Amino acid sequence: MPSSQNPISIQGVSLASIAEEFGTPVYVYDGEKITTQIHTLQEAFSKVPLRIKYATKALTNVSILKLIKHAGAEVDAVSVEEVRLCMEAGFKAEDVMYTPNGVSMEEIKEVVELGAMINLDNIPMLDLFGQLYGNSVPVCIRINPHIMAGGNAKISVGHITSKFGISIHQLDRILEVVDKNNMLITGLHLHTGSDILDAEVFLKGANVLFEAAMKFPDLRFLDFGGGFKVAYKEGDVVTDIMKVGDRVSDAFLEFCKAYGRELELWLEPGKFVVSESGYLIVQANVVKETPQITFIGVNSGLNHLIRPMMYDAYHGVYNLSNPEAEKRKYNVVGYICETDTIAAERDISEVRMGDYLVIKNAGAYGISMASNYNSRLRPAEVLVWDGKANLIRKREKFKDLLHNQVILDI
Known part of the structure; x- marks a missing residue:
């Protein structure tokens, strides 16, 4: 056989x-497998107000995006073209998180006009955004936690030499820019990499985010990225989603108590879903x-x-x-x-x-x-x-x- x-x-x-x-x-593509993966995450994080933001770059076919919407997830996009594809699939602009890297202000302005949530990962663009929009457009900030995690070095993106995110060591500078421009910061985000197995890695990143979040009074959500490992061969060790969900959710709920109100927990799985x-x-x-x-x-x-x-x-x-x-x-x-x-x-x-x-x-x-x-x-x-x-x-x-x-x- x-x-x-x-x-x-x-x-x-x-x-x-x-x-x-x-x-x-x-x-x-097996459509049932895609929906099952989304429902698994929903179950694992059922204790918290959860939004799943599927990382569109993994697979952008509009029919797949429609299926993901049908399963109850939202989307994360890294380009204005991905934002537009998501909207073609029926997502509302407010369902889309836009997380670019190294793009022009012209592209960011275009996405602001479309109405997606903006997630910025460098101080020059954060400052320019603040000068242009002040507190009229809410923004999320991507933090680099300086955590080495994930499989291949090319997909580990939270370490100190990564181009992604604003260094946690530059938090004071971030706060200066936000205060100077009277900016409305409604989210903080991090993503350490792909093929992460251990709940401890997520908790380590979460603790960095929790500490930084206390400096921002108007937060609506914290975004923990993705990086859950799937099986590639028989006997592969994979992320224990239920364990990660349980431990990260408990830590998140404790943070919300300290913060003084309930926030949403966002995730950005890509590979895990498809x-x-x-x-x-x-x-x-x-x-x-x-x-x-x-x-x-x-x-x-x-x-x-x-x-x-x-x-x-x-x-x-x-x-x-x-x-x-x-x-x-x-x-x-x-x-x-x-x-x-x-x-x-x-x-x-x-x-x-x-x-x-x-x-x-x-x-x-x-x-x-x-x-x-x-x-x-x-x-x-x-x-x-x-x-x-x-x-x-x-x-x-x-x-x-x-x-x-x-x-x-x-």
Whole structure:
């Protein structure tokens, strides 16, 4: 029998049938898994007034955003374009937290006009914002707590050398700017990184935020970011959401007593919500044996899933077409003209030319980081919802590569 880790179907819909109907490569998302992840967070933090602000950058398809809204979550956006996509999905401007980094004041002004909540992470922009708006527009401040947390260094963003947030050591300077400009600060925010396992890390960050929050009398919420770890392989250790929710909620309620009134607790999960829901189905173009390694060359690569090459991320790979065959060791590689390894030294059921392979944990930072590198086309996206496979993004065609080019007559 195939391994229990080998995903054959979603909600009774065969992944192989999706590949046949929509072609490959194709992203497939399990809508029930997305809603389950949101409901898990709601349960874990049920003791506090909670707002879940899904980190839109993980997966921005408007149909997915609509599903997330349906499940009772709101959104966090990092660009004006993401803000607009969220509004296209039906979110009200007040449901959107805008957390940019290194953007121009012109973009921030545009988002102010749209009506989203502004979250600023540097003193120059905070000062300029105060000069422009005073206390007429509420603002949130992103604090860098100087906590090293998370997995790969590229996704650890709360340490002292990170570009994100205003250093907690600059709190006095923040207060000077806020006081000088008579600003209305209604939220404080931090995010230490991704793949965080331990409740203690969240509590450590929370304590930094609690201490700073006592300096701001008009707060409405504290935003603790995200970073909950999901499983990538069998036996993986994951964040104990219930434990984190229980301990952070208790600490938050104690803080609210000291603060003198009840605030809202905000979270910004991205990968946690969509990673495990997503599968990238590809097809084996070639099985190439060498004296040392057998390669499976597939019709996709880092142009569609850059995480293995960029973050050394692990993604499970399984043979949909020949799941019961004896396992052999393979390197799964893409068709991009670069070192393009999707999975190295993996035991996979024997692969033949033309077999469909499924790559797991492809929901987060898959299509959202995809490109046209090597002038390759981006895949279609399919959402399985209520037992039906629904096309939610068409596969690109060659004409899409030329769409915005202005071709000179030379």
